[in-house]
Amino acid sequence: MCLSLRHMERVSGLGVGPLAAGTVGLLILLKVIQRLRHKQSVQDKVVVITGASSGLGKECARVFHAAGARLILCGRDQKRLQEVVEELGNKNSVIQTYTPCTVTFDLSNTSVVSSAAEEILKCHGHVDVLINNAGISYRGNILDTHVSVQRDVMETNYFGPVALTQAILPSMVDRRTGHIVVISSVQGKISIPYRSAYSASKHATQAYFDCLRAEVERLGLQVSVISPGYIRTNLSINAVTGDGSKYGVMDKTTARGSDPVDVARAVLKAVCHKQKDVVLAGLLPTAAIYLRTLWPALYFRLMASRAIKEHRVKEE
């Protein structure tokens, strides 16, 4: 009796433990296989990057160039774009790399975007990946902000990417392949005080590209929205203020932000793994995104205190 009980225990112990471990192991293995199977390389792919002469755009240019992409770099300043091209050319690489093309235009002027798109399409005849990166930041109190500034930020951050995407989209639909990436922000998911124009433009961006993703999936196209937190770039120095002048200050939050190289690598990963929505932020901002949905009253309370604190700092 005693013996048979012990025997049964041993049998059940042998059965459940390894079975559970085996199942978990199998699931992990399947996940890994799935990831590898869906992983795509950007080698030889035609990749367009806007805002490529500085900050995150320039880092994306480095990362995608090193991965063997055929780049088309866009920006307002031909000289600075050319400097980026020269910088990239000097690196030796184990894989085949290509000298990028450049297309110079002002993304915030939607009347020039369609001719710019034609020029982009002429470089290699098609576009595989469009990375809408260019953008401008804003700092200011709504009470002191001209409506024209609200509109200008929207032109660059929202209508610019929308116009360029819609100009490139038909060529992707014709080929039944293509990937559209947009660099949004955590502020596209939650608003924080004194960033009205920026947050609003990024919320609009998130909404538009979520719609686009749903509409073009049946046509074989991919859409990725990347939402980083603060990145260590000149974005805050170049930010506009309520009267349209330059902010000119490197914020502490920006100086302590993520390394643009890490963000650029995450963009490459999002493209290779066809990730749909990527939040690249620390625990606190990520928690705030959930709080806004699950406990809005507390979120509003926290933002109001933050506004009072920032207002006090500005007064001093």
Ligand SMILES: *[C@@H]1O[C@H](CO)[C@@H](O)[C@H](O)[C@H]1NC(C)=O
């Ligand atoms: C940021 O601005 C400074 C000063 O204008 C400049 O020297 C630096 O190269 C810029 N950095 C980037 C990443 O564009």
Ligand SMILES: *[C@@H]1O[C@H](CO)[C@@H](O)[C@H](O)[C@H]1NC(C)=O
């Ligand atoms: C937009 O581009 C057009 C054509 O080049 C130009 O005539 C117009 O002045 C530009 N608008 C702005 C606001 O720069």
